[in-house]
Amino acid sequence: MEFYSILKNDLNSAIRETLLKEHVSLDIQLNETKKEFEGHTTFVVFPLVKQVGKAPEVIGETIGKWLMENSTVVASYNVVKGFLNISLKDSFWIEAFAKIQEETYFSQRKSTGEKVLVEYSSPNTNKPLHLGHIRNILLGWSVSKILQFEGNEVITTQVINDRGIAICKSMLAWKKWGNGATPASSGIKGDHFVGDYYVKFEQEFVKEYQVFAESEAGAKLFESQKKENQEQSEFFKAFKNKYFNEISPLGAEARQMLLDWEAGDENTIQLWKQMNGWVYDGFDKTYETLGVSFDSVYYESDTYLLGKKVVDEGLTKNVFYREPDSSVWINLEDAGMDKKIVLRSDGTSVYITQDIGTAKKRYEDFGAKKMIYTVADEQDYHFKVLFEIAKRLEEPYAEGLFHLSYGMVDLPTGRMKSREGTVVEAKENAGERGELAHMSHEEQEDIFSKIGLGAIKFFIIKVQPQKRMIFDPKESVDMQGATGPYIQNAFVRIQSLFRKSETEQQTKVLSFPETLNEGEKTLIQLLMTFPEVVAAAAKQYEPSGVANYAYALAKEFHKYYHETRILGAESETLKTFRLQLSKEVALALKTSLYLLGINMPDRM
Template sequence: MTAIEELKGIVYKSLKDLWEYEVDQDAILINETRSEFEGDYTVVVFPFTKALRLPPPKIAEMLGEYLVEKENNLIAFNVIKGFLNLTFSNDYWKSSLSDINTDKKYGFHPANGKKVLVEFSSPNTNKPLHLGHIRNILLGWSSAQLLEAAGYEVVKAQIVNDRGIAICKSMLAYQLFGNGTTPEKSGTKGDHLIGEFYVKFETSFKEEYAAWQETAEGKEIYEANKKEGEEEVHFYGRYKNTYFNTYSNLGLQAKAMLLKWEEADEETIALWQRMNSWVYEGFEQTYKELGVHFDHNYYESNTYKLGKELISDGLASGVFYKKDDGSIWADLEDVGMDQKIVLRSDGTSVYMTQDIGTAHIRYEDHGCDRMVYVVGNEQDYHFEALFEILKKLDEPYAHELFHLSYGMVDLPTGKMKSREGTVVDADDLIADVIEEARLGSKSRGELDNITKEEQDEIFRKIGLAALKYFIIKVNPKKRMTFDPKESVDMQGQTGPYIQNAYVRIQSILRKSENLVEARDVDYKELESIEIGLIRKMEQFSAIIEDAAEKLDPSNMANYCYDLAKMYHRFYHEFKILSAESEEAKQFRLKLSEAVAQILKTGMELLGIEMPERM
């Protein structure tokens, strides 16, 4: 139990004893005492004034006197207007430190009997994972880890977008331009190879479209459909999708391939399976590098069929309606939205089709109390519609769905575009940050006395910490810019800065002796920063709970930074191995050991490893 939790219980009991006044314990407001005032925690008494019919300073004075008299752990109080500042005894803080040192799972919550499924990554098999996927993966993984630490049973899942028109674009380009190449023949990682064919299709389509604009047919359509005052460039940008679906030779071939796929044409399916297998091998290499894995993989090529069945049932029951062209729609106007297509007129599915099927089968597989979708904010409307449709279908889980929406990631050079081949692939970015870590470490020369293999492992941990922390520290809803050079800065709010605090402690502990048999019982006068560090570590459990419930890993990332920053300051201001007394030395070693433990655990919840040296 943390000091705040304990204090809430004490204040609750004291209000009852003093005034026979009962208040919701969770409603009692207690904060850390501001640095300009004396005390550890502050009780806000203003909410009690109406019921007690006393001025706030009087309530605070009477409550403070009672608490200090009755509670051994409280040794002093002071009142600033309606705020009661309380001071805990040094023995309390030493006891709390002992609890942290002896509990390797300190801060973790007991099992609460609830199950959550977290869906993240969810890649397309027409291109490799890129920087945007990395933010998705890191948010999904760290949220799942935090939920587990908060007491939930967690299922980590992904839905692989392995079918659809985008996949057929890569397949068609391979048929037209591939000349039988393979990852082995080309020396290219499988997902990268397929991504090159996706870009090739888009490049070829752009050339085809530009040529068509110069034809008599293209100019005639322009004259017949342009809006008054509309420039040619704007018209053709607006008309591109219509051209793809109606006139484009490449577009018609891709659509024909999609129909063949849905009809289970053997040749088409064989090509699809071969190309997807190359992509999956590539994905697994990237996942391994990022240190993530999944409990259950779902594939749209399976779930869209169930989605069609559910839509057919919904059409029969009146949840959906059919338009004259044969397409099927959901009317969501009663919930403030518009109509949403769930099946095309030619019978082929849309994203909504497979999402309906996926949600249903996941509930059947796992019976989760809650499902979390980690998807970028450009899909906000889609998920609002999906959740409302599932409610209309009376799916039992429909009211416990959550979209963890996040902003896009840019680079200092600007926005990325998959179709133009300007995306920064995840593998290249990982290699870049590891190289940045290598260059930074070499300039300091601190690893010259260990083997190259040991150095490479340290560089890997530093580089990945730089990448992961820089992305996770930003609130998910915010758009962000990732700067590889800034991410490895040892002096900024970065992963390596936090790792450095942990490594510094490991170096101290290696030089220390008799830590296990330490006698710090006679260390009486704790420094304010020592109490501050223990108080900060006591918050770890609450930070886990808050980050998990809000699905915001940035809370944990910022907590780890604050703790590391406080320890760096402590290290520079106070001696440890050459402390003023043996008791002070042993206490500070225990304090350092506890800080290292909390930092390591907190960063591991974010998927970040701690090196022993840097």
């Protein structure tokens, strides 16, 4: 809906009739008038100066005068330098508000008929979910909601990395040192429980490696293989991987386990299923707490062999080429990237091969030509390569692939190292208690959960994804200022008004007042921008704008609430109007937060 089309037409006419006689049709750009100046919307005349050949002030005055005489929507104007500030008539705002009320302004848009697949979370089963995952999950979920709101058919999914050497390390450590413990017996959340054994393995491995490095064999190895001037510690740091694969007894056991797994060994598979089951229980708890879900799930144990067929096809199309050692590559140098291997010399897949195969499978499963991957920015290059390969394979979905990349989450003390166990779970911060008398325990819990989660979610999602962010656990549960609870509070205040006024059933204003105060105009102006804010968020796959919008609207409402009597308005007409305006504000706030994955309490 274009609220300003009349004004833009008028501006065009004004320019044509008074300044430029030629039949030019300009794309009129309007800016919001800065608070320190009078007016609602501003037309910048500088771009006309050259064409017209008059001073900016003169142009502004000329247009302003014409508007006063001819425009049905302009109430007054003032010119400051090259800025034509326009105040719009109360009738303009009232009509705009009527339109907002009439239309389903805050409900889901008509179907676009487009399917979009949104992947997010996609954890490994050897590590518990940590803050980075939380950011991932909130982003992915929010983007899925925004795309859905814009009328797309959204399918949420994740691919769980449930196999490989890492999970074998956890399994081995549990077998060796677990003494049959379970999450239930130890009271530890499943994903943390298994993650602890991964850490245990690493610790034991490091010990073993240290002993080796200090042994005679280690000394010999260092002497025979060191590079010139290489320190001993440096050498062993670099040699660690090789040690794991070639010398370590622990490494050998873990690798044997992987081989057993690949061979389908019954005991190994059973252990694997059991431990992954624990992990999934833990994941599910977190998903439930965060209020997110998935329409489909892929497991890497099912998909890790995919992609080989695609490689064969790519070979016949000459997209890929085979080296003499029979490894398969793609050369992306002409696109500014490197050569990339897609099949090892032993014929097995690498990571990107799986992704090529999985993308194809997803397309076959769902037919979505758009696929969003919510993955941290350390994989930027990987996705650049993946998408380029899809293009060269001429996949029908190649143009619709998007990497929703986001920066790492740091703690104030520095980068998190989940592997070393310094993980923080948002959930643990989400139970802050306040005072809500005369409510049942359950009701209170529900409200606290909405507020606590609202605080943390808003804290994370208001930051632009591409920026690395610092997560201060203390600050994240703040409830004053630019926070989730601040927005929730604006909504709650409105609910309270309706509880008192008992006019909830009434959906429309029967008669409008003749004049509005500035606060009302500003609120209407903000409401008007809701669709473009959401549309922009959908287009860029970027929710932070919605968060900023919700905050701006809540702030404006808090101010209005403070300055203007709503229930105690001077007339019944005014009271009804103000209540209805508040109602639309509440709807805008609730919808905005819904799009961010945040729930609204009715009281707090």
